[in-house]
Amino acid sequence: MADMQQVTVIGRDAKFKGELSFDSSLKVLGLLEGLIRAGGEVTIAEGGLIKGDVEAATIIVEGTVEGDIIARNKLQLTAKARVIGDVTAASLLVAEGASFIGHCRVGAEAVAKLAGEEREIATIETKPAAAQAIKPAAPKGTMPALNIPPMPTLQTIGAGAVLGSGVGNGMPPAPGSGWLSA
Amino acid sequence: MRYTPPQVSVPTRLTACYHCGRSFAAPIKAINATCPSCCKRLVLSDIVVKGQHQSRRVETCGIVFVEKKSQLAASDIFGGEAVEVLGELRGNVRTAGHVVIGRKARWSGDCEAPTLVVEPGAVIDGGFFRINAGPPVEAEATDATSAHGSSEQ
Numbered sequence: 001m002a003d004m005q006q007v008t009v010i011g012r013d014a015k016f017k018g019e020l021s022f023d024s025s026l027k028v029l030g031l032l033e034g035l036i037r038a039g040g041e042v043t044i045a046e047g048g049l050i051k052g053d054v055e056a057a058t059i060i061v062e063g064t065v066e067g068d069i070i071a072r073n074k075l076q077l078t079a080k081a082r083v084i085g086d087v088t089a090a091s092l093l094v095a096e097g098a099s100f101i102g103h104c105r106v107g108a109e110a111v112a113k114l115a116g117e118e119r120e121i122a123t124i125e126t127k128p129a130a131a132q133a134i135k136p137a138a139p140k141g142t143m144p145a146l147n148i149p150p151m152p153t154l155q156t157i158g159a160g161a162v163l164g165s166g167v168g169n170g171m172p173p174a175p176g177s178g179w180l181s182a
Numbered sequence: 183m184r185y186t187p188p189q190v191s192v193p194t195r196l197t198a199c200y201h202c203g204r205s206f207a208a209p210i211k212a213i214n215a216t217c218p219s220c221c222k223r224l225v226l227s228d229i230v231v232k233g234q235h236q237s238r239r240v241e242t243c244g245i246v247f248v249e250k251k252s253q254l255a256a257s258d259i260f261g262g263e264a265v266e267v268l269g270e271l272r273g274n275v276r277t278a279g280h281v282v283i284g285r286k287a288r289w290s291g292d293c294e295a296p297t298l299v300v301e302p303g304a305v306i307d308g309g310f311f312r313i314n315a316g317p318p319v320e321a322e323a324t325d326a327t328s329a330h331g332s333s334e335q
Contacts, residue, residue, distance in 0.1 A: 059257075074302075089309075092300040100298070100313040107305035 005083075012047065029064070046080055053085075061098075068102075072111055088114050198278060199242045200260045206242075207329070215275075229261075242316075251285065265295070274309075281306060 006024040010016055014030035018051045025040035028048040036042060038056035048063035055070040061081040067074060068086045075089035079097035086103040094100065105114075192206040195285040197215070213227040228244040229256045240246060240254065243262035248254045252269035259265065261277045268284035274292040275281060281295040285303035290310045300306070 077328060090306070091302045092306070093302070094298045094300055094313065096297045096299075098298075098313065100311055101315050102311060104293075104306050105308040106300060107307075109305065110308070130217045151241055 010048075044081075059089075070111075070114065197226060198245065198262055199225070200241050200262060202331075245279075246275075248287075250284075 008022065008024065008026045010026070010032055012029040016031070017033045017037045019037075020026065020032070021037040022115045023039035025042065025071040026038050027043045027045060029045045030050075031049045033051045034170075035052050036056070037053045037089070038048065040056065041058040041060065042054055042056040043060045044050055044054075044063040044065060044111060046062045048062075050065045051066060052067045054065060054067065054094060055072075057073040058070055059071040059073070059074070059077075060067075060076045060078070061083060062078045063080070064149040066084045067090070069083065071087075071089035071091075073089075074091045074093065075087060077083060077095060078099040079095045080100040081095070081100075082098045083098075083103060086105075087100070088105045090106070090108050092104070092106045102153050123161075129148050160168065185196045188265055192209045196205055196208050196330045198210045199217040199222070200218060201217060201222045201224075202220040204217065206215075206218050208226055208334040209213045213225070215224045216222065218230065225242040226244055227242065228241050229246045231246075231248045231252050232252045234255075235253045238256060239258045239260075240256045241258070241260040241331060242244075245264045245266060246254075246259055246261035246273050247265075248267045248269045249267045254269070254273070255269050256273040256300075259271070259273045259275045261275070261279065263277075264279035264282070265275050265277045265284070266282040266284070267287045267289060268287040269286075270290075272290045276294045278296070280297035280299060281293055282299045283289050283304040283306065285301040287301075288305045290309065292311070294303055294315075296314050298311070298313045
């Protein structure tokens with residue numbers, strides 16, 4: 001029994017909502033709403049419905065998938081399959097009668113490109129955290145020097161000040177006009 | 183006495199016009215025809231692409247076949263019976279039959295067909311596919327018809 005291939009089965013009457021992630025295989029007979037990530041094979045049996053994205057090594061669709069599919073190895077659409085969503089697969093097999101609406105990218109390049117894009121996104125996400133870690137910590141008791149640009153000096157206008165003619169029009173005040181002379 | 187030609191029954195096949203979509207019977211050996219409904223000229227023979235071919239439209243009631251190591255680039259490709267690609271194809275494909283993408287083929291463009299066969303090893307560069315998706319939306323059909331009409335004039 002232990003040698004048998006481990007397969008997770010979502011039964012015909014079952015309804016699952018959420019994210020599934022595992023290394024073995026999955027067979028969906030019921031309704032699954034959410035994201036699936038599997039290392040092995042995912043089979044959507046006849047009558048099975050997935051509303052969400054599916055990512056696995058091998059995906060066999062006999063039922064319905066409403067979401068994007070990423071098959072790192074092989075994607076097989078049988079005669080009764082119905083897929084509405086984008087498909088990325090290293091290899092695609094479509095049986096006569098299968099229904100598919102969406103963008104399609106097939107080939108080892110497509111999967112490699114997708115993996116590259118994911119890696120790029122991951123590095124962008126981790127960059128700020130890494131930069132913080134490298135920054136030397138300020139010694140205890142001292143405030144870290146802040147790199148704030150110098151503020152323009154402000155002059156208060158005293159009581160009885162007479163505004164010059166050049167104020168407000170971008171022109172320098174005329175000499176002896178009383179600009180800032182309190 | 184008036185001469186009456188002998189009645190010869192010519193074997194025919196059912197063909198659909200790629201301009202108006204109406205079906206009509208055409209002789210099996212015919213390579214061209216005029217649609218009895220819209221009076222536009224139709225190509226009935228198969229189109230085989232050897233080497234490199236570029237054009238705006240490739241349309242036939244028969245089969246469009248792209249041979250190995252050959253390239254076909256066209257904005258609109260219509261094969262009434264089928265579109266089979268063993269080489270490289272770039273363009274938007276419509277067919278009333280099946281689409282076959284061979285194991286060394288490279289496909290770039292949209293596809294609308296009742297049946298799709300993708301052999302392992304084929305490369306598809308992300309086109310929009312409508313396979314066995316039922317009849318297209320009415321608006322799209324009218325747009326396509328008007329586009330055909332304007333190009334002919």
